Amino acid sequence: MVHRVETPLGKILRERILGEGPMTFRDFMDQALFHPELGFYSKGPEIGSRDGTFNTNAMFPAFAFCLARAVEQAESIIGEPLRIVELGAGTGELGTGILSFLPTAREYVAVEPSSGLQHKQKARGLAAVKTVEDLSPRPSFVFGNEVLDALPVHRVMNDGQGNLMEFYVSINPQGGFEEILGEPSTSALSSRLQSEGVTLGRGQMAEVCLELDPFIQSIASIISKGYLIFLDYGDEALALYHYTRRNGSLRCYFRQQQVHDPFNHIGEQDITADVDFTALDKAACCSGLGTAGQAWQGTWLKNLGIHQFQPKGVDPKELQNQIEQLTNPARLGSTFDVWAWRTPNIPLPPGFS
Structure with a gap:
């Protein structure tokens, strides 16, 4: 029997399933991450900070330096000031770092659904709103660093007979969480895969994020002129859903360790x-x-001039290690892709021209 640590949120979701029946994995993931009081992100984890849960881009000053350069170059390209909008700004460390490298004050807004993280962002002096719907259309530089990978996903599988089935979260006779297969909760799942020319192999599992379309549409509506940039890990559809990736890409992180059981430490792991x-x-x-460009993170940061980052009082070896961590393909340099889009009739964004 699998031993799992019980949590307050786990108890709530178990009672909900027992009372209302199985829920889609998408709904379970949404609650595990974004439950108003007990979700992982709602509690305000130390994301991207030196003392935090994850060792990612946001903890490196050189990364903030490059984004500040990207903002300055974007304003030079467009010829007017841009509002900076960070999607999912974590603890606010990256935002304050970016502002520290800009020579003059800028309007900087964090879009953050987590009240816990909003509190930390505001404590650092950042303006924060719950959703992009709280913002009006403006010339903007909008970016998200490791935001899209946290959007809730449906889990599906080819049942071996050519039928697409969906995983639901249920409770077994012993009271534990388990996944069961059922008919898809929406035809949009098969429509998405078909539109991308994807056919899952026999018994192959995969994740489908239907949140992308409304999420991106809402973001585009606030950019009257400017750029949208995402840094994240993933792949194009034919590679992401290739038959060799039989178990999909879902994974969890608990206290800096990668784990594979989404039903353990519910609300306490990513x-x-x-x-x-x-x-x-x-x-x-x-x-x-x-579409304005796509590149590995290391290439993009080099194009922005990361090697010009020379802060005073920093040990040269430490500085070199920081740049290597961000740009080396064996480290974060190829872990993350950078995708950029632009509004009509403006030049390519910084790092892609």
Whole structure:
């Protein structure tokens, strides 16, 4: 029998399933991450900070330096000031870092659904709103660093007879969480895969994020002129859903360790899945934005001038290690892809021209 640590949120979800029946994995993931009081992100984890849960881009000053350069270059390209909008700003460390490298004050807004993280962002002096719907259309530089991989996903599988089935979260006779297969909760799941030319192999599991389209549409609506940039891990559809990836890409992180059981430490661990860049690009283009570039993170940061980052009082070896961590293909340099879009009739964004 699998031993799992019980949590307050786990108890709530168990009672809900027992009372209302199985829920889609998408709904379970949404609650595990974004339950108003007990979700992982709602509690305000130390995301991207030196003392935090994850060692990612946001903890490196050189990364903030490059994004500040990207903002300055974007304003130079467009010829006017841009509002900076960070999607999912974590603890606010990256935002304050970016502002520290800009020579003059800028309007900087964090879009953050988590009240816990909002509190931390505001404590650092950042303006924060719950959703992009709280913002009006403006010339903007909008970016998200590891945001899309946290959007809730449906889990599906080819049942071996050519039928697409969906995983639901249920409770077994012993009172534990388990996944069961059922008919898809929406025809949009098969429609998405068919539109991308994807056919899952026999017994192959996969994740499908239907949140991308409304999410990107809402973001595009606030950019009257400017750029949208995402840094995240994922792949284009034919590679993401290749038959060799039989178990999908879902994974969890608990206290800096990768784990594989989403039903353990519910509300206390992150749950994530690779981004479907094909669906992402289509969503952006359908929202009126034009594809402006795609590159590995290391290449993009080098194009922005990361090697010009020379802060005073920093040990040269430490500085070199920081740049290597961000740009080396064996480290984060190829872990993350950078995708960019632009509003009509403006030049390519910084790092892609």
